[in-house]
Amino acid sequence: MLTADLRAAADLLRTATDVTLLGHVHPDADALGSALALGLALRRRGADVRVSFGPPAGVPESLRGLDPAGLVVPAAEVPAAPELLVALDTASAARLGWLEDRIATSGHVLVVDHHASNTRFGTHHVVDDTAEATVVLVLALIDELDIPLDADIARCLYAGLVTDTSSFRRATAATHRTAARLVEAGAEPTVLARELMDAHPFAWLPMLARVLGRAVLEPEAAGGHGLVHTAVTLADMTGVRPEEVESVVGLLQATGEAEVALVIKEMAPGEWSGSLRAKSAVDVRATAAGLGGGGHRLAAGFTTTGTAADVVARVREMLQSVR
Numbered sequence: 001m002l003t004a005d006l007r008a009a010a011d012l013l014r015t016a017t018d019v020t021l022l023g024h025v026h027p028d029a030d031a032l033g034s035a036l037a038l039g040l041a042l043r044r045r046g047a048d049v050r051v052s053f054g055p056p057a058g059v060p061e062s063l064r065g066l067d068p069a070g071l072v073v074p075a076a077e078v079p080a081a082p083e084l085l086v087a088l089d090t091a092s093a094a095r096l097g098w099l100e101d102r103i104a105t106s107g108h109v110l111v112v113d114h115h116a117s118n119t120r121f122g123t124h125h126v127v128d129d130t131a132e133a134t135v136v137l138v139l140a141l142i143d144e145l146d147i148p149l150d151a152d153i154a155r156c157l158y159a160g161l162v163t164d165t166s167s168f169r170r171a172t173a174a175t176h177r178t179a180a181r182l183v184e185a186g187a188e189p190t191v192l193a194r195e196l197m198d199a200h201p202f203a204w205l206p207m208l209a210r211v212l213g214r215a216v217l218e219p220e221a222a223g224g225h226g227l228v229h230t231a232v233t234l235a236d237m238t239g240v241r242p243e244e245v246e247s248v249v250g251l252l253q254a255t256g257e258a259e260v261a262l263v264i265k266e267m268a269p270g271e272w273s274g275s276l277r278a279k280s281a282v283d284v285r286a287t288a289a290g291l292g293g294g295g296h297r298l299a300a301g302f303t304t305t306g307t308a309a310d311v312v313a314r315v316r317e318m319l320q321s322v323r
C-alpha cells in the first residue's frame with residue numbers, strides 16, 4: 001500500500017460527516033469486521049455512519065456479535081446517493097451485488113481491499129494484496145486518523161484477522177504483533193474463536209458425515225499435486241446454516257495428499273457456488289477466474305451452473321491449464 005494512498009484516504013475520511021460502508025455480498029468476518037470497525041471509529045469522530053451489503057443473505061448468525069451498536073442496515077435503507085461510500089474487502093464493483101449502482105451515485109468512493117484482482121473501481125484506493133486481511137488496512141487507516149482503539153473496534157478487527165489467516169496458519173511476525181495490539185485493546189480470542197468458528201449446532205455432524213463421506217481424492221489432478229473434492233447439495237443443507245456449509249472446505253483442505261481442495265455448494269437446483277483452497281504450489285485464483293470468479297492465490301471462489309459432475313470436470317480441466 002502506498003503511503004500517499006493512505007494519506008489521501010485518511011484526508012477524505014477526516015472531513016466526512018456521513019459515511020456509508022459496504023462489504024461484499026455474503027459478507028464474511030473480514031468484510032463485515034472491516035466495515036464495522038471503520039464505521040465505529042468514524043462514528044467516534046462524530047460522523048453519521050451505516051454499514052450494509054447486497055441481499056439476499058442477512059448478517060450471518062455467527063457475526064451478529066460484532067455489531068452490538070446496530071450499525072448494519074438493510075440494503076434498501078442505503079441512501080440513493082451516498083456522500084462518501086467505502087467499499088471493503090470487495091475486489092470488483094460487481095461483488096457489491098444489488099448495491100453496485102451506488103458506485104455511480106456517490107460523491108466519493110474509497111476502496112479498501114487486499115485482493116490482487118482488485119479492479120480499483122473507486123475515486124480513492126487503499127489496496128494492498130500483501131495484507132493478510134482487509135482489517136489490517138482498516139487498522140492502518142484508523143492509526144493514520146489517530147483514532148484510539150476500543151474493545152468494540154478491536155473485536156471486529158480481530159475477527160477478520162483470525163478468519164482470513166485461517167486461525168493464524170498464514171501469519172507473519174507482523175500478523176501476531178497486530179493480533180497482540182487488538183487483544184490488548186480488548187479483543188478476547190477465546191470468546192471470538194468460539195463465536196466465529198466453534199459454535200455449530202449438532203446437525204452439523206450428520207451433515208459432515210454425509211458430505212465428507214462422499215469426498216473424492218484425485219492424486220493425478222492439478223498436475224499431480226492432487227485434488228480433493230465434494231459437493232454439498234440442497235438436501236444436505238436442510239437444518240444447517242450457511243456457517244456449517246462454509247466449514248466444509250476448511251476440513252477438506254487439511255487432506256495431506258491434495259494440494260487443492262474444492263467444495264461445490266448447491267445454491268439453487270443446478271446452480272453452484274464453489275470454494276477452492278490451495279496449500280502453496282497452485283494458484284486457485286486463476287482457476288476461479290477461469291470460471292468467472294476470483295479471490296486470492298490460496299483461497300478463491302466462483303459461481304456456475306450445471307450438474308455437480310460438470311462443475312468438477314470444469315475445475316479439473318482449469319487446474320490442468322492454469323497451474
Ligand code: 5GP
Nearest residue numbers: 274275276293294295296299300301302303
Ligand atoms: P470463499 O470460498 O470463502 O467463499 O471465498 C474465498 C475467496 O474467494 C474470498 O476472497 C472471496 O472474496 C473470493 N470469492 C468467493 N466467491 C467469489 C465469486 O463468486 N467471485 C469472486 N470474484 N470472488 C469470489
Ligand code: MN
Nearest residue numbers: 030089134164
Ligand atoms: Mn478478506
